[in-house]
Amino acid sequence: MRFVASRVATTRDSRRELFDRAVLHLIEKRVQLPGITTLARLVRDVQLSTLEEINAAVVAPTPVHTRRELIGTLEVPAGKRVSTLEWMRTPVVKLTGKGDGRRAGSHLLRAGAGDGCGGSDGGRAGEAGGAGLLRAARQGPQDQESEG
Known part of the structure; x- marks a missing residue:
């Protein structure tokens, strides 16, 4: 066997x-x-x-307090339909409730433009079809600063 x-x-x-x-x-x-x-x-x-x-x-190598926390994620909280673990592992399908979901995170791109998160397009990353990125590339860095 x-x-x-x-x-x-x-x-x-x-x-x-x-x-x-x-x-x-x-x-x-x-x-x-x-x-x-x-x-x-x-x-x-x-x-x-x-x-x-x-x-x-x-x-065996998992600490007792970690085991308790993991077991706790399997329990369904009062008033909820799913366990905490199921809630955490289920992907979010719709972020904004508007549109078809393709641009659901575009507001995050615009918000992250000036906060050191890698956004260097002056906040235009979320514009439809990438037109803002194309415009930013054509204008150059000096024109972007005067526009903002």
Whole structure:
């Protein structure tokens, strides 16, 4: 059953996939197949024990207070529909509620122009189609300062 344990450790195969691969492996090695129930039980037991070993190896170096915080993110707060972890991992689809989302962050580009965040276009980065950047490139640095 080392074959199944190595598959568990290196892949995310389901129990059914592990069972199928175990059957194929045993056939290839010309091993007499046990009963279906016996093999299914073996695959389940090997999968559970291997996953427990992996989890123990991952959890062992983690400080207790960090474990508590992580477990806390799994709980659904009162009045909410999803856990904190689910809330944090779900991407924001719509930032402004207007338009189709393509220019949802353009106000951030304009706001970051003069605050040392890399915006050097005088705040015109958010203009439609990059016209502000093109205009800024044509004008040169001296014209940009007089315009602002």
